[in-house]
Amino acid sequence: MTTAAPSGDFQAKLARYADLLVRTGVNLQPGGRVRIAAPVEATELTRLTARAAYRAGATDVRVVYTDPHLDLALYEDGTDDAVTFLPDWFARERESMVADGYAMISIVGEDPSLLAGVNPERVAARSKAQAQALKAVSEAIGGMHVNWTVAAIATPAWAARVYPQLSEAEAVARLWDDIFTTTRVNHDDPVAAWAAHTAQLRRLGELLNAKQYAAVHLTSGLGTDLTVGLAANHVWMGGGETAKNGIYAVPNLPTDEVFTAPHRDRVDGWAVASKPLSVRGQLVEGIRVRFEQGRAIEVTATRGQDTLERLIATDDGAAHLGEIALVPASAPVAQTGTLFLNTLFDENAASHIALGRCYPTNVVGGEDDATLTAAGGNDSLIHVDWMIGTPDMDVDGITAAGEREPLMRSGEWVI
Amino acid sequence: MTTAAPSGDFQAKLARYADLLVRTGVNLQPGGRVRIAAPVEATELTRLTARAAYRAGATDVRVVYTDPHLDLALYEDGTDDAVTFLPDWFARERESMVADGYAMISIVGEDPSLLAGVNPERVAARSKAQAQALKAVSEAIGGMHVNWTVAAIATPAWAARVYPQLSEAEAVARLWDDIFTTTRVNHDDPVAAWAAHTAQLRRLGELLNAKQYAAVHLTSGLGTDLTVGLAANHVWMGGGETAKNGIYAVPNLPTDEVFTAPHRDRVDGWAVASKPLSVRGQLVEGIRVRFEQGRAIEVTATRGQDTLERLIATDDGAAHLGEIALVPASAPVAQTGTLFLNTLFDENAASHIALGRCYPTNVVGGEDDATLTAAGGNDSLIHVDWMIGTPDMDVDGITAAGEREPLMRSGEWVI
Ligand SMILES: [Zn+2]
Ligand SMILES: [Zn+2]
Ligand SMILES: [Zn+2]
Ligand SMILES: [Zn+2]
Numbered sequence: 002m003t004t005a006a007p008s009g010d011f012q013a014k015l016a017r018y019a020d021l022l023v024r025t026g027v028n029l030q031p032g033g034r035v036r037i038a039a040p041v042e043a044t045e046l047t048r049l050t051a052r053a054a055y056r057a058g059a060t061d062v063r064v065v066y067t068d069p070h071l072d073l074a075l076y077e078d079g080t081d082d083a084v085t086f087l088p089d090w091f092a093r094e095r096e097s098m099v100a101d102g103y104a105m106i107s108i109v110g111e112d113p114s115l116l117a118g119v120n121p122e123r124v125a126a127r128s129k130a131q132a133q134a135l136k137a138v139s140e141a142i143g144g145m146h147v148n149w150t151v152a153a154i155a156t157p158a159w160a161a162r163v164y165p166q167l168s169e170a171e172a173v174a175r176l177w178d179d180i181f182t183t184t185r186v187n188h189d190d191p192v193a194a195w196a197a198h199t200a201q202l203r204r205l206g207e208l209l210n211a212k213q214y215a216a217v218h219l220t221s222g223l224g225t226d227l228t229v230g231l232a233a234n235h236v237w238m239g240g241g242e243t244a245k246n247g248i249y250a251v252p253n254l255p256t257d258e259v260f261t262a263p264h265r266d267r268v269d270g271w272a273v274a275s276k277p278l279s280v281r282g283q284l285v286e287g288i289r290v291r292f293e294q295g296r297a298i299e300v301t302a303t304r305g306q307d308t309l310e311r312l313i314a315t316d317d318g319a320a321h322l323g324e325i326a327l328v329p330a331s332a333p334v335a336q337t338g339t340l341f342l343n344t345l346f347d348e349n350a351a352s353h354i355a356l357g358r359c360y361p362t363n364v365v366g367g368e369d370d371a372t373l374t375a376a377g378g379n380d381s382l383i384h385v386d387w388m389i390g391t392p393d394m395d396v397d398g399i400t401a402a403g404e405r406e407p408l409m410r411s412g413e414w415v416i
Numbered sequence: 417m418t419t420a421a422p423s424g425d426f427q428a429k430l431a432r433y434a435d436l437l438v439r440t441g442v443n444l445q446p447g448g449r450v451r452i453a454a455p456v457e458a459t460e461l462t463r464l465t466a467r468a469a470y471r472a473g474a475t476d477v478r479v480v481y482t483d484p485h486l487d488l489a490l491y492e493d494g495t496d497d498a499v500t501f502l503p504d505w506f507a508r509e510r511e512s513m514v515a516d517g518y519a520m521i522s523i524v525g526e527d528p529s530l531l532a533g534v535n536p537e538r539v540a541a542r543s544k545a546q547a548q549a550l551k552a553v554s555e556a557i558g559g560m561h562v563n564w565t566v567a568a569i570a571t572p573a574w575a576a577r578v579y580p581q582l583s584e585a586e587a588v589a590r591l592w593d594d595i596f597t598t599t600r601v602n603h604d605d606p607v608a609a610w611a612a613h614t615a616q617l618r619r620l621g622e623l624l625n626a627k628q629y630a631a632v633h634l635t636s637g638l639g640t641d642l643t644v645g646l647a648a649n650h651v652w653m654g655g656g657e658t659a660k661n662g663i664y665a666v667p668n669l670p671t672d673e674v675f676t677a678p679h680r681d682r683v684d685g686w687a688v689a690s691k692p693l694s695v696r697g698q699l700v701e702g703i704r705v706r707f708e709q710g711r712a713i714e715v716t717a718t719r720g721q722d723t724l725e726r727l728i729a730t731d732d733g734a735a736h737l738g739e740i741a742l743v744p745a746s747a748p749v750a751q752t753g754t755l756f757l758n759t760l761f762d763e764n765a766a767s768h769i770a771l772g773r774c775y776p777t778n779v780v781g782g783e784d785d786a787t788l789t790a791a792g793g794n795d796s797l798i799h800v801d802w803m804i805g806t807p808d809m810d811v812d813g814i815t816a817a818g819e820r821e822p823l824m825r826s827g828e829w830v831i
Binding site: 032034041044047048051052055058059060061062063064066068070071074075077079080082083086087088090094097098101 | 456463470471474477481497498505509512516
C-alpha cells in the first residue's frame with residue numbers, strides 16, 4: 002500500500018488495468034464487439050475499459066451497470082411474487098450477444114455480506130430462477146463460445162469486509178494494491194508478464210494431459226484425504242483458453258490454477274475447507290464433507306451449515322463435483338495473505354474443488370452433452386468453488402494401473 | 417438552499433421524492449411492473465424508488481443505469497463504424513417492456529455540456545440511428561401505451577453548469593433545492609399537492625378543448641409574433657394523462673404546461689427564443705426563426721446555428737412544429753429564476769413550441785397514423801422543445817370565425 006487517496010500513480014495503474022482487461026482478458030480484435038458488466042461503483046474503470054476497447058477497434062461496446070442494493074431492496078421489500086418473477090425475455094439480450102460473438106468483460110466487487118441479513122430462502126429461490134433462465138448463456142460461456150474475462154475492483158463495502166481494522170480510504174487503497182499485485186498490473190508491462198505466466202500454466206496442463214491420470218489424491222493436515230477420480234478424456238486447463246471463435250482469452254484475472262473435470266461418481270473421502278466460503282451473501286465456515294461414490298453424504302459446517310445444505314439441495318448435480326483445481330502455495334494471491342471473501346481471488350490462493358456443473362472444455366468433445374455425461378462430467382445449475390488447499394498439502398496422480406506419482410509436495414508443484 | 421451537505425432532512429426529502437415518482441409519477445398499481453432508467457450518479461434515489469415500487473406491490477422492477485461518459489468515449493475514441501453501429505436487437509428489450517405494460521420512470525440529470533467538444537456530426541449520426549431503432553418505443557410512449565414519468569436528480573456536473581459561481585457541494589445542494597421546490601417535494605404531502613395542481617391544469621385544458629380554436633397567436637417584446645394553427649380535433653392536455661392501460665400518470669415532474677398539437681402546415685410568423693436551447697450537448701443561443709405555411713424557412717442563432725440547422729435537417733418533419741405549450745410566468749420553475757439547461761425544467765418556465773413529432777394523444781384518434789396526419793399532426797424522428805415565453809407575452813385564441821379571445825396577458829392565464 003502506497004497512498005490512501007487516488008494519486009496520479011493510481012490513475013496510471015487503472016488505465017493499465019483497463020488495457021489489460023481488453024488486450025489480455027478478452028484479447029479483443031479490431032471490429033470486435035464487447036459487453037462490459039460492472040458494478041455502479043466501477044464507473045471510472047468501466048469508462049477506461051470502454052475507451053481501451055474503442056481504441057482497440059471495437060465496433061460495439063455495451064455496458065450493463067449492476068447494483069446489488071437493488072437485490073437487497075427486492076429481498077427486503079418485495080412480494081413473494083416479485084422474488085421469483087422473471088420476464089420471459091430476461092435472458093434474450095445476453096443470448097443475442099452470445100450469438101453475435103460479443104466478448105464479455107465482467108467486473109466484480111460485491112460486498113460479500115450485503116445479503117447476510119435477508120431470508121436465505123428468498124435468495125435461493127431467485128438464484129435458482131435466474132440460473133434456469135440463464136442456463137443457455139452460462140453453458141455458452143462455460144463452453145467458451147465467446148472470449149470472456151472476469152476481474153475485480155475495490156469497492157468500499159468489499160474493502161471494509163476484507164480490512165475491517167482500516168479506515169474506508171485505507172482499506173480501499175490496500176485492496177486496490179492487492180488487485181494490482183495479483184493481476185500483475187504492478188509489472189512494467191502487464192500484457193507481457195501475463196504472456197509468460199499463461200505459458201507456464203499451459204506447460205503444466207500439457208504435462209498432466211499427457212499422463213491422463215485415473216485420479217488425483219489430496220491430503221492436508223486439516224484432515225483432507227480425498228481421492229478425486231477424473232472424467233474420461235479429461236483436459237487440464239490453465240491460464241487462458243482458445244474460445245470457439247478462435248480467440249485466446251484469459252477468463253480470470255488473476256488466475257494461478259490448473260484445473261479439470263472430476264468423474265461425477267468417483268470421488269471418495271474427506272474434504273476439509275481451508276478457507277471460509279462466501280456464498281449468496283452468507284459466510285460458511287469450518288466445512289467438512291465426506292464423499293462416497295461422488296456424492297456428498299456427510300455435510301457439516303461450524304457456521305452457515307443451512308446455507309451449505311440448501312446449496313447442495315439445489316439439484317442432483319449440486320451434491321457432486323464439477324472441478325478439481327491445483328494451485329501452489331506460492332501463488333501471488335496466497336502470498337498477499339489476504340482473505341478476499343471473493344472466489345476470483347481466494348480460489349487462486351489454494352487448491353480447490355467445485356460443487357456443481359463442470360466446464361465442458363475440460364472434457365474432449367464435452368460440448369456434446371451426451372459425450373460429456375458419458376465421460377463422467379457433472380451437470381447442475383450451480384458451480385461453487387471451495388478451497389481445501391494448504392501450504393502442507395500433498396497431491397499425487399494415480400495412473401490407470403494404480404501407481405502413484407507426486408504432483409505437489411508441501412503445497413508446491415514438483416513436476 | 418439550506419445546507420451543502422446531505423442532511424437527515426435531505427434523506428427524508430429524497431425518500432418522499434422516490435415515493436412521489438412511484439405514486440404520482442407512474443401511479444404504480446399493486447402487481448405492476450416498472451422500468452427505471454437512471455444515471456449512475458442516481459444510485460441513492462434509484463434504490464429508494466425501487467423500494468417504493470416494491471412497497472407499492474410491484475411484481476418486477478428493472479433498472480437500467482446510464483452513463484453519458486460512455487457516449488463521450490465512443491465519440492472521442494470510436495471508429496466511424498462504431499458511431500453508427502447498433503445491434504439488431506438494440507430496441508427489443510424496451511419493446512418487450514412496452515408490450516408487457518411496464519411503467520417507465522426516467523431519471524435525468526446530464527451535464528448539458530458534456531458533448532460540447534466532440535464532432536457534432538458524430539452525435540447527429542448516432543442520435544438519428546438510435547431514434548430510428550427506437551421509433552416504435554418512442555411512439556408507444558408518446559401515445560401513452562404505458563404510464564411513464566420523467567424526473568431529475570442534481571448531478572455534480574449538471575449543477576456546476578447551472579451554478580458555475582458556487583462550489584460543487586453548494587451547487588448540488590442548490591439544484592436539489594430547486595428540484596424539491598418545483599416538484600412540490602417541499603410540501604408536507606407532495607402527493608396531495610400534485611393532485612390539486614393537476615386538477616387545475618386539467619381545468620384549463622377542458623376550457624380550451626371546449627373552444628376548439630383554429631389558432632393561437634403569441635407576441636412578446638423579444639419579437640415573437642407567431643400564429644400557430646391547431647390540428648383538427650386537437651386536444652389540450654396538462655398535468656397528467658390516462659394511459660392506454662387505464663392508469664392516470666403524470667409524465668413530467670415538474671409540469672406546469674397546457675399543450676396541444678399545431679397544424680403541421682399552418683404556422684406563420686416569427687418565433688424568438690427567450691432562453692438558450694441545450695441540444696445534443698451544444699448550447700444554441702439567440703434563436704430567431706421565421707415560419708411560413710408551417711415550415712421554418714429562416715433560421716438564425718447567435719451561437720450554435722450549425723447545430724440548429726443540422727437538427728432541422730434531420731428529416732422533413734423536423735422543420736415543422738409538433739407542440740405548442742402555454743406556461744404562466746408565475747410557474748414555480750419560472751419563480752426560481754434558474755436557467756436549468758434542461759428541457760424538463762426550462763419548458764415549465766415559459767411558453768414554448770417544439771420542432772418535430774407531435775404527441776398522438778393531442779389529437780382525437782391520433783393513435784391511428786392516417787387520422788393524425790389528416791388532422792395536421794406532424795411526424796419526425798425528433799421532438800425538441802424551445803422556449804419563446806416571456807413575462808410580457810400575450811396569447812390570444814382565434815376562433816374559426818376569426819374572432820380573438822384573450823388567453824394570457826403579461827404572461828399569466830386570464831381564463
Ligand atoms: Zn477453479
Ligand atoms: Zn470454479
Ligand atoms: Zn412541452
Ligand atoms: Zn415537448
